[in-house]
Amino acid sequence: MRPPFSDQRSSEGPGRGAPGGKALPRDFDARVLGAIRRLDDAAYGPEIARALERDAGKSVSRGALYTALDRLERKGLVRWRIEEATADRGGLPRRRFESTQGHDARMES
């Protein structure tokens, strides 16, 4: 059991959802995953958020987004790697997300 947004690698196996996760709409996670696949090389946090906002036509809470990303990661559906900071980010690193399901899945969307 670990809090969301934790970067300690989970000891739990893929596929086991977080206890709090059930309350959130599953289709939101699916949309996040879809956005990551579509964005491909450019799937950074802000870009994913913007893609979701474009699709939904309304603003998306960053809290909801990062919780969903955390959940997807724990289910083993996405993984991320650290990339360098840009000037706009106050010197802080960024995460590029990618789907673990490979290219076939990306073609669907």
Add this chain to the structure above:
Amino acid sequence: MSRAAQRPPVLAVALLRLSLPRGLVRDTILGDLCEEFNQIARSDSRRAASRWYWRQALGLAARALPARARPPRKPIDEAASMTRGSFVDELLIDLRYGVRQLARRPAFTVVVVLTLAVGIGPNVAIFSVLKGLVLRQLPYPEPERVVAVWETEVDFRGYMPLTAPDYFELREGNGSFEELGVYEPSWFNLNDDGVPIRVRGVASTASLLRALGMEPAMGRLFTDDAEVPGNHRVVILSDGFWKRRYAADPAIVDRQLTINGEPFDVIGVMPEEFEIVDFWSGLSRPDIHVPLVLPRGGELRGMHWLLALGRLAPDVPVEAAEADLRAIASRLAADYPATNTRTQVWIDPVLRSSLGGVSRTLVFLLVMVGVLLLIACANVAAMLLARGTYRAAELAVRATLGAGRRRLARQLLTESVLLSLLAGVVSVISAVWGLEILKSLIPGRIPRVEGIHIDGSVLLFALIIASITGALFGLAPALFASRTDLAGALKEGLGIDSGWRSRSKKLRLLLAAQLALALALVNAAALLVISYRNVVATPLGFDGEQVLLAEIHTEGATYEAPESRRAFWLELAERLQDLPGVEVAAATTKLPLQGGNNGFAIAADAPYDAGVRGVWVEYSWVLPGYLEAMRIPVIEGRTLTQADLDPAISRPGPELQVVVNRALVQQFWPGESALGRRFRQNGNPAAWTAVVVGVVENVRQFGLERSPIAEVYFPYVPVTRRSTYLVARTAGDPNALAPLVREIVTAIDPNLAVNTVSMGDIVQAVTENRRFAMLLVMLFAGTALVLVAAGTYGIMSYTMSQRLHEVGVRAALGADRGRLLVFFLGQGMRFASWGLALGIFWALWAATITSNQVYGVNPYNPWLILGGTIFMFAVTVAASVVPVVRASRVDPVQALRAE
């Protein structure tokens, strides 16, 4: 807006850092948000970006914190390590526990929260007033570069407006200002639907608008061409006026309005936040803004009438700019010795110069509410300490189970901060409501009142002050309770209290502290009440009852020539004079209590010497009948007549027949008759020479509190463009005459708007400021007394309940009720006496803060402090009597059995 990356709101970032678990993921999320923040700041505004950032930060924290607070479901062997969890984790556990504790005793919680709210609420309210009036930044870009420029007598920093020729020289000659502009606040006769109304406005140079650096919300600003006569008929509306008068009509630009009888084109609307702050006229948001057409000639070298604001060039310090302007002023003094010899220039940061003495009163009030808060703290600390009795057993159990002292103290501290935060919320809610009342009480002449409201920084202040309060009143009980004597406390839990003795000593110390603090407040309130009474009782020097005033602005092309202005006033006074019910009708350029139109004079036979300042003299230009209408007593000679008027209008340098006040005679010819004596303006050549034909009593010129200075009543010459007041003494209610005055003015000129007010209202208005401060401090002192009385009652009740056994023993050994009463009351009062003795010193010190608010009373008046001390003592005795009497009435058998 600059392209450089900006920082998101510091507090929101701190919130995120606290709520998200430390590590790489947190850094990337912070980075993402920072990136998006910058994108929004560039595409929209920094304000929008900050709003967005806060929303996201709160959302993220709301999701992350509960997850971290969830009780960890870990195996037993790991539980031990949890007691040394991260700071945030422990805090959350403490919070959860604290909420449960408070919910368990709702009555206690409510009493504590309300007591604290009584202390915090006034602080929040006064701070928001201070913030709205003084601390709020001006809405201009880089407001710190905007400064006010004043002329003054040499070696002095007085507030004297600029002359038009000096303005041109200063503006063109300096190298330190990006832009320098001048304005004149004024009233305008605006006519857009047949009925003229008076609107507050500003006539300014185009350079003033550039100096402030604000863009219009709609349309355009005027440029330098508009300062040429003929091009000047353009007007910019304020946002408020546009919404109020024209229902935010989007087609307002290019519409024509009649202003002062001439057609003006609306060219723009200023943004909502635009303001020009000016204590001179009490202005902060002018309704309209028109170009100022300045005369270029040198004949106005002696007339100081332009208020100046400038924008310093980047990186030029105020001192350097001032030195630059002073060099120009010195050159002018050499070139124009007649008018400029004794004129110097100085620079004042604009906000300070705009608020005059308001901030001093506010700081005084802030100190007073600070004292009130301390009293509330001491009060609550006593309640918590007393409650410690009931919690001692609980704490002891927790200590035996391994909780360290620091851990326990932190738990108690968390609870008190939680209490004070709750109180902070209550305070803010009540402040929102209380602020409306406060705003309606703030005297009308103070600018920027509309900027007072609860905003982010006020909330932050409330948060900070509530946290400090919590720490303050929670600290002592927390340290005390955590230093637990385990065995004793456990016994206590069984009903055997061994700790009350030291506890009740601490309680009485807190009581003494409250008394000491409250004494200062009571003393300040008494000083202010006496000062107010003194101010109201000040002899005015005139009789303003049954006098109607009508302020009329003879502006525009019709009244360009002074003769036409004088003709208008003479006709108006004459027509009014004929009305039934009007005893005398006249006019004046300046009202009593509203001075500020002055110059310097010397005896007529004294040779001109540029190094001599002369006598400071107030000027009033009046029509015959004015002195009679105001019932200003004549001491010697006669008042002005129609015959005095005619030589006054013929220029240049005429010899005028004038009436002077007693103060002028005392300065020029002390102890002698002034009739037939001559004096003149201190200039070369003199602008006027005067012959004294009469002497009248002094009239208060600058409010009620400043002693009168020398004054001259000239026969009416429409010299300035300043407003003129019609003055009419009536037989009955002056306000009943108002509609008739309006009718007559409209008959003479339908384009003139009239504003009537009775002189009685003006007299009342000048004491408003003081009345306001007095009422507030009385309210605070009253609240403090209630707190102290309630605190005393509570502490005595508690102490007596703990000493019932002793009462029983003493009674059983034969002490009668009277002696018991005296004994216990005496013990309580010993502490009260210490507190009050300490309070006398503290009140004397606090009187130094009050001293700039008093009038006609010694702030260190020993009798007043003594009276306050006795009064406070009586309050304490009264509050202690009931619990002590109740305890002494207890049946000794019952009391002994109660053990």
